[in-house]
């Protein structure tokens with residue numbers, strides 16, 4: 001039935017109102033559990049943070065990339081007992097495929113690097129800002145999504161890569177007014193654990209699992225750690241050694257324990273020396289207890305923390321030299337970090353560093369009566385073509401309303417299109433900050 005036919009098919013000329021939709025009871029206007037809307041005020045803060053992520057990425061010569069939020073579940077199936085695995089937001093799609101909303105970005109990066117194969121020349125420096133998901137029983141009321149800034153360097157085996165990555169995060173913090181008295185980085189290397197375990201012939205495929213268990217050290221009772229390590233096949237003696245090395249307080253103490261020749265010590269010393277050259281020594285400290293909870297890290301690991309100890313880790317990352325080969329790719333070294341959009345906001349609030357972000361519009365253009373709507377549209381277009389922002393009043397409104405709106409949107413000036421002025425090709429301009437008022441020819445407007 002076309003719009004101007006009534007039920008019996010005759011054309012009445014007037015539009016026949018469509019049948020009234022059954023009255024819906026009000027829909028739930030809230031977003032799904034654990035997710036957020038970004039109305040203008042929240043979106044301004046998010047855009048400001050993301051702008052700083054992007055600016056730092058640009059300063060470091062990184063290229064922006066992105067991947068589907070939806071990935072094959074297989075990308076994230078790791079048998080290392082990770083929390084990120086327990087909370088995978090996965091399901092079967094209509095094609096009976098097992099898919100998942102990505103809980104992190106690194107596996108997607110690995111997939112694409114392998115896909116690109118020889119067609120990309122190393123090193124790659126890629127960054128992404130992507131929404132990541134987890135499915136938690138809402139018992140804990142935590143969020144099920146967050147945005148993560150990721151920076152990754154692919155194809156560089158030396159710790160210059162890690163030093164560069166930490167430098168980029170320091171740069172980000174400094175841009176936001178955060179100093180090394182507010183935050184620091186705990187830095188260690190999983191090669192410390194590897195060197196302890198190598199004299200216990202722990203099968204390599206268990207290394208990730210052991211690290212994930214040890215990462216829970218401060219979160220669950222020591223006895224449980226020992227039990228979990230035992231059931232993972234780590235002997236009592238090995239456990240004692242592991243726990244001992246985890247409580248080492250300094251690099252020199254670690255050197256006494258492990259000797260000076262092992263990779264762990266050599267690399268960490270290099271990293272601390274490079275930190276000095278980058279100028280961020282006061283931001284980092286060795287901390288043997290840093291392991292991070294992702295199974296695929298193989299070398300240096302680090303995490304940003306607030307020195308008051310009130311907040312969860314701000315960001316974290318490390319070297320993952322084996323990830324690409326576990327996906328069937330070549331043995332390509334890689335390292336990177338993730339920086340979530342939640343803790344940083346808590347930190348900014350704590351430090352009184354939240355930015356004042358208001359909508360800014362340069363012009364509000366208002367026709368003084370209906371016939372001048374066309375003229376107002378022409379003026380708006382001319383200003384916009386000059387790169388000026390214009391809020392064009394779209395309906396016939398009293399001046400009181402226009403001034404109120406001008407104030408709300410923080411317009412710099414009000415352009416009134418009146419009949420008598422327009423006859424002379426003029427418009428009336430009111431500078432809202434000063435109240436200054438003048439008439440001006442249209443082509444004089446800049």
Ligand SMILES: CC(=O)Nc1cnc2ccccc2c1
Nearest residue numbers: 132133134143144145146342
């Ligand atoms: C503080 C916070 O929102 N964390 C958070 C929120 N959502 C996630 C989603 C996936 C993976 C990690 C996540 C972590």
